Amino acid sequence: MDTLPALLEAMQQQLDIQARRMDEQGTVLAKLMEKMSATPPSLNAGTPIVVMDKHAIFDSLHRRIEKFVYDPDRGRTFDIWLKRYQDLFDNECNDLDEKDKTRLLVSRLDENCHQMLTGAISPKQPSDLPWKEVIEVLERQFGSAKTLFRRRFECFKTRYEGQDFTNYEMLVKTKCTDAKLDTIDFDGLQCLFYVAGFQGSDFAEYHTRLLRKLDQTEKITLKDLTAECQLIKSYKEDSRMLEGGLSINAVHHKKNFNRNKKKFRQQQKKKKTDVTGFAANGTPLKIRGCFNAEFAVNSSGGRCFGRGTCFVTEDDCNVLGMPWIRQLPDLYKAIRKYQIHRTILVDHVATLQDTIVNKLKTKFANVFKPGLGRCMTTKATLMLRPDARPVFRRKRPVPYANVVALDNEIDRLLAEDVLSPVTYSKWAAPIVVVKKSNGTLRLCADFSTGLNDALMLHQHPLPTSDDVFTKLNGGTIFTQLDFADAYLQVEVDENSKELLTINTHRGLFRYNRLPFGVKSAPGIFQQIIDSMIAGLNGCAAYLDDVIVTGRNIEEHSANLEALFERIQEYGFRVRIEKCSFLIPQIRYLGSIIDAKGRHPDPAKIEVIKKMPPPKDIGQVRSFLGLLNYYGAFVEEMRQLRAPLDKLLKKDTPFNWSADCQQAFDRAKEVLSSDLLLTHFDPSKEIVVAADASENGIGAVISHRFSDGTEKPIYHACRVLTAAEKNYGQVEKEGLALVYAVRKFHRYLYGPNRLQRWSLILLNYNFTIEYRPKSNFEQADALSRLIAEQSTPQEDVVIAEINADAVNLFTNTSAKLPLTADDVAKETQKDPLLKEVLHCVQTGEWPKKSKDRLLRFNSIRSSLTTQGGCLVFGDRIVIPDKLQELVLQDLHDGHPGMARMKMLARDYCYWTSIDKDIEDKVKSCKRCQECAKSPIKNTLFWTRDYRNGYPRWSPGHVRVRRGQCLYDVEVDDQLWRRHANQLRPRTCHAADTKLMDEFDFPLLPCVNDNSPTPSSSTLHHKDQAPTTSLPASMPTRRPSRTQRPPTRLQVDPRRKTYTTDDSLGREVL
Secondary structure (H helix, E strand, O other): OOHHHHHHHHHHHHHHHHHHHHHHHHHHHHHHHHHHHOOOOOOOOOOOOOOOOHHHHHHHHHHHOOOEOOEHHHOEOHHHHHHHHHHHHHHOOOOOOHHHHHHHHHHOEOHHHHHHHHHHHOOOOHHHOOHHHHHHHHHHHOOOOOOHHHHHHHHHOOOOOOOOHHHHHHHHHHHHHHOOHHHOOHHHHHHHHHHHOOOOHHHHHHHHHHHHHHHHOOOOOHHHHHHHHHHHHHHHHHHHHHHHOOHHHHOOOOOOOOOOOOOOOOOOOOEOOOOOEEOOOOOEEOEEEEEEEEEEEEEOOEEEEEEEEEEEEOOOOEEEOHHHHHOOHHHHHHHHHOOOOOOOOOOHHHHHHHHHHHHHHHHOOOOOOOOOOOOOOOOEOOOEOOOOOOOEOOOOOOOHHHHHHHHHHHHHHHHOOOEEEEOOOOOEEEEEEEEEOOOOEEEEEOHHHOHHHHEOOOOOOOOOHHHHHHHHOOOOEEEEEEEOOHHHHOEEOHHHHHHHEEEEOOEEEEEOEOOOOOOOHHHHHHHHHHHHHOOOOOEEEEOOEEEEEEOOHHHHHHHHHHHHHHHHHHOOOEOHHHOEEEEOOEEEOOEEEEOOEEEEOHHHOHHHHOOOOOOOHHHHHHHHHHHHHHHHHOOOHHHHOHHHHHOOOOOOOOOOOHHHHHHHHHHHHHHOOHHHOOOOOOOOEEEEEEEEOOOEEEEEEEEEOOOOOEEEEEEEEEEOOOOHHHOOHHHHHHHHHHHHHHHOHHHHOOOOHHHHHHHHHOOOOOOOOOOOHHHOHHHHHHHHOOOOOOOOOOOEEOOOHHHHHHHHHHHHHHOOOOOHHHHHHHHHHOHHHHHHHHHHHHOOOOOOOOHHHHHHHOOHHHEEEEOOEEEEOOEEEOOHHHHHHHHHHHHOOOOOHHHHHHHHHHHEEOOOHHHHHHHHHHOOHHHHHHOOOOOOOOOOOOOEHHHOEOOEOOEEEEEEOOEEEEEEEEOOOEEEEEEEEOOOOOHHHHHHHHHHHHOOOOOOEEEOOOOOOOOHHHHHHHHOOOOOOOOOOOOOOOEEOOOOOOEEEEEOOOOEEEEEOOOOOEEO
């Protein structure tokens, strides 16, 4: 019973709670009815009304608004973020009060931005501030890192750089909006130019104060800025007065030294002076003033007194001139004792270079260790296309001379864990042996045989030149680092190792490191380097080329140490012999960078500046072609080339006048100006043009813009060596292409010469585009008009190209029974080979060739010249007069037909060499006696002119539909065919026809089973003895052969016949 009151009390409380909830629901329903009654009458009655409370609205907007992350370097500022959601805050937040809007805005700030906001308005909270004030604080706190003046100044420097016009329009609009040009008035524009006019370090304080005033004051005039400048000047004078006391106190001396000594005279005031002085390293000394002073010096001759002028500098140095020195005997004698032969300027930076480098070697010893490094932070992953299939290639033969050196290189890579042996793999690429310029071998894999096509490209952007130069801007000292076998310092993951299998003469090996030649390697390595230098000051990198800079030696040293700490952390190593430390300027991405900024590289247009005047009409035509190619960029080009055009008129002698020279010089100035060059941009299409002539090779790298026009980045050319002039035109063109790719390498990242050059080209993604000479002016002129230049040493070679060609020719000619000079002399006498030699050297083959020249035209891609001789592959082409001598040498020892052909294919060639070898063997009695299958002789008689009989071959007689057709060969020279009507179709009629035609009895003949010549008449006649025939001629008897007959098919329209071998034939 005691629990009953408690139970009743609990029930009463539950009823009270339900009653309160009912009251609340009634209140909500009343408000809802009020809102519904306020609905406009035009609202459709069937339209559903959705009512959301502010909590739901808040949650919905919170999900739709992206978080704000402040990143001014990428243009992620608060004002840009707010513009994106301004419409949402203005129209969809009407049901939220101001505090809720502020709370929503602050909730979408990331952690760092929220912390910076609370710190800026401390001790207040964001909810305590009105909406507009919060917006102002955020715009001020998270605005652009650049001042408004700087943004406007950069806006006025915007230039069109060849991009699409629509993109250029968007760029201009973005720049103008960022610079707030819509808010600037005439007074603001005047103030902008007023502040920009102050140049130099002396006005640094003016810049700072005036820019601050421009940012803080909305409406400002020139008078306000002038008043500010006057105020700054007054402040500076007052500050100097407070710092210095008397002007003479600027003289540097030890503090409290000789304070109580008696002064000689009253202290002199410092006076201004125009004297300039320089330190030993050429640095100018800033002299603040001078004063006259008396001095006393103890010398060997006693106490010496004097008077002179002392110059006071800003540094801790008081300068004494020669008047002082001449008054001091001991000092003057010491100076006169030594004769100065030359003056050496001591560079302060150069003196510290060894110190800094030694310090780096000591502190970062692992970075400078020999051998390969190993990236400790990541591994490379190669991604295959979805439809990729494994490709396994067989090994390629290795020259015997390189086997030992290749084995040593493989052993070295095995020891450094670059390679690992495997016994099975689905993937395999062949290798190519490469000898570097220092004589060591390099093992290269040809992944273009299948793997590169199956790989997906690693999509990481390479930095543009503007990105690199921006990071290096302001630097005065530079260091350039080179990594040792950069790609091989990056490991690959386990799944990618099988893809990197190579097939060698020692079996299968797989790469454990990222090899050179994989198309994904540049993007992977650039991503690793970018992550390594992220956040470092004064550092930039383009692939494995890393640059460090600093505004002074202290800053540069600090940046350099920070970079080496990262390199050591990542596990990379550098090749110190290829690094450059603390240099005043560098060449990077086609420009020269120094303390003054970025300048165009003079080497880009050096070949045009040194271009000699044309010496004939052909060279004039090439130079005018170059002007035509770039004439679209120069309006007055037609007037410039007028004197040169006159030289091309018909029947006009070549006369290089002063007007021609003046026009030539002026045209070269226009071609070599910076206006015709463009800056390198990896995002734009790159065109490499290369051409070769008889004397040299020329190359141009250009950018092709969206409108189809091309602008050059760099010009290059060089003359051909004596050996290279002997190359065929195809090899010259290949050499020009390799030279261009090597020369422009920074812009793009067996003994057979063509194979070796193709290996170099495999490291690049390119498309070969053929252009005729008439549409190839920019490279054609450079290859023909060349000043004297040095030939660069090859970097990647199997052997030196010149030595390779000479050795090959020497070894081949040594096997011949002739000397190379004999072959060269007879080649010049042979009209056909002389014409072929000219075609090979010039690359110009006639469109309609003669029969014999046509045979050489078909193999022209394999023809070269060496020492005046024509070379087909590795074989020397033998002139007609020497062919019999070479045949006799090949036939010595009677090696047989197959062996002679095999020997000939090693070192000699002419167009009919196979047929001549066959005839030589067939005509040799000993070769026929020893042959396994002797040659079967045809049924003809021995030549015997004593009896007046020429040599006859069997006559083929065909009788078909009343016609007698036959053919006869007389002395291997004449074939005769006749078709006569036989009436009647009897043997006697056929015999009469034959006797009438040839007046020769008993012709040996072969018929086609016709009964006419097989009759008994002819049979008996064949058996009759004949005294007019030679005694050695055997009596002919008819016999049946098993060979198919020769059936005649007559074509009455063409009056010709063919044979039908469906029947047997008789031999009489």
